[in-house]
Amino acid sequence: MMFETWWLLALPLVFGLGWMAARFDVRQLISEQGALPRSYFKGLNFLLNEQPDQAIDAFVEVARLDPETTELHFALGALFRRRGETERAIRVHQNLATRPDLPEPEREHALFELGQDYLRAGLLDRAEESLRRLMSGPYAASAKRVLLELYEVEKEWQKAIEAARELQTLEQKSYSLQIAQFCCELAQDALQRKRPEDAVKWLNQAVAENPANVRAPILLGDVAAAAGDTRAALGHWLGIERQDASFLPLVADRVVKAYASLDEQGVALEWLRGLLKGKLAPEVLDTAYKAELEVNGPEAAARLMREQLRRQPTLLALTKYFEAQAAVAAATQAIGETPAGQAEVADDCDEAGRETTAIRDLLQLRTRNLARYTCRECGFRARLFYWQCPGCNRWETYAPRRSETLG
Ligand SMILES: [Zn+2]
Structure with missing residues (x-):
C-alpha cells in the first residue's frame, strides 16, 4: 500500500521536472540565436533571394566576427561544388585557407576542399599545389587519394605510382593492382616512343608488383612481335592461359596473325x-x-x-x-555463266x-550492339575492352566476357 502511494506522489514530480527541462532547452536555444551576428541573417536572406555572391560576403563577415561558424562555410563550399559552381566554391574555401586565425586542422580541411574544387574546375596544377601541402595530418590520406585521381587524369603515371605507394603505407591497403597497371601504361608510352627496352623494364616491374596482371604478358608479346621474334611473342600470349584462361580471347587475333606470319595457319585453326x-x-x-x-x-x-x-x-x-x-x-x-538448259536451276539458286x-x-x-563488355562496378557497357573503366575510372573492372543482352 505504501509503495503505491509513493508512486502517486512521484508521478507529478517527474512531469514537473520534464517541463522545466524543456523550458530550459528553449531558453538556451533563444539565447544562442540571439548571439548570432546580424550578418548571419543577412547572408541567409541573400541566399534565399538567390543572391549567392552577396550571401558569401555576408557569411565571410560572420566568420570574421565568430570563428565558430566555419562549419557553415564548409557546408556552403560543398554545396557550390556539388552544383558545379566551382568558382564560388573556390572563393569560399580560399577565404578559409588563408585565414591566419583558423586552427590548423580547419585550415587543412579548407586546403583539401580547395584541391577538390580546382580538380573539378580543371585547374590541375593548382589542385596539385593545394593537395601537396597536406603531406601529413588527418587529411594526408584523403589528399593523396585525390592526387592519385589527378595524376591518372593527367596520365602522370610515375607520380601515380609514387602516390599509390604512399597510400599503401598510409592506409595499410594493397595498391599493387593499380601500380602494375600504371607500369603497363608507362610501358605502352615507351612502346609508342619506340623504346622497347624501357617498355620491357616497366612490364617486368608490373609482373613483379602483381603476378596476376594479364596486361603485362600481352604487351611483352607485342614488344617481341615488334622486334620480329614471333615465337617469343606467341609464348607470352599463349602463356596467359596459366594465369587466367578467360583472357585468351583478347589475344586471339594476335595469335592468328603470328601463326600466319610463320605460315602455320593450321596450328592457329586447331587452337x-x-x-x-x-x-x-x-x-x-x-x-x-x-x-x-x-x-x-x-x-x-x-x-x-x-x-x-x-x-x-x-x-x-x-x-x-x-x-x-x-x-x-x-x-x-561469281563462278560465272550457268550452262544453257540449267537456267531454271540458276534462278532458284539466285532466289x-x-x-x-x-x-x-x-x-x-x-x-x-549485342556483345558488350560490362563494368562490374558501374555497369558502363563498351564495345572495346578497357583496363580502366571510362565510366568510373576504376581498374580491371571489366571481365573479358561480353554479355549478350538484346536492347
Ligand atoms: Zn565502371
Whole structure:
C-alpha cells in the first residue's frame, strides 16, 4: 500500500521536472540565436533571394566576427561544388585557407576542399599545389587519394605510382593492382616512343608488383612481335592461359596473325577449334570464323559455324552461319555463266542466295550492339575492352566476357 502511494506522489514530480527541462532547452536555444551576428541573417536572406555572391560576403563577415561558424562555410563550399559552381566554391574555401586565425586542422580541411574544387574546375596544377601541402595530418590520406585521381587524369603515371605507394603505407591497403597497371601504361608510352627496352623494364616491374596482371604478358608479346621474334611473342600470349584462361580471347587475333606470319595457319585453326569447344567459344567465334574463311573458304566456315550452332546455339553463331552461307552464294554466282538448259536451276539458286543475304542482313542488324563488355562496378557497357573503366575510372573492372543482352 505504501509503495503505491509513493508512486502517486512521484508521478507529478517527474512531469514537473520534464517541463522545466524543456523550458530550459528553449531558453538556451533563444539565447544562442540571439548571439548570432546580424550578418548571419543577412547572408541567409541573400541566399534565399538567390543572391549567392552577396550571401558569401555576408557569411565571410560572420566568420570574421565568430570563428565558430566555419562549419557553415564548409557546408556552403560543398554545396557550390556539388552544383558545379566551382568558382564560388573556390572563393569560399580560399577565404578559409588563408585565414591566419583558423586552427590548423580547419585550415587543412579548407586546403583539401580547395584541391577538390580546382580538380573539378580543371585547374590541375593548382589542385596539385593545394593537395601537396597536406603531406601529413588527418587529411594526408584523403589528399593523396585525390592526387592519385589527378595524376591518372593527367596520365602522370610515375607520380601515380609514387602516390599509390604512399597510400599503401598510409592506409595499410594493397595498391599493387593499380601500380602494375600504371607500369603497363608507362610501358605502352615507351612502346609508342619506340623504346622497347624501357617498355620491357616497366612490364617486368608490373609482373613483379602483381603476378596476376594479364596486361603485362600481352604487351611483352607485342614488344617481341615488334622486334620480329614471333615465337617469343606467341609464348607470352599463349602463356596467359596459366594465369587466367578467360583472357585468351583478347589475344586471339594476335595469335592468328603470328601463326600466319610463320605460315602455320593450321596450328592457329586447331587452337581456335579447341577453344570453340569450351566456354570461351562466344568470345573467339568471330576470330575463328574469319580465320577459317580466309584459310579454307566460305563452305568450310559455314560448316564450322553449323557445328558450333549444334554445340552452343547463340544468335551470334547463327549470324556467322548466315554470313558464311551468303559468302558461299556470292562465290557460286561469281563462278560465272550457268550452262544453257540449267537456267531454271540458276534462278532458284539466285532466289535462295537473295533470301540468305536478307536473313544475314537482318541478323547483323539485330546483333550489332549485342556483345558488350560490362563494368562490374558501374555497369558502363563498351564495345572495346578497357583496363580502366571510362565510366568510373576504376581498374580491371571489366571481365573479358561480353554479355549478350538484346536492347
Ligand atoms: Zn565502371
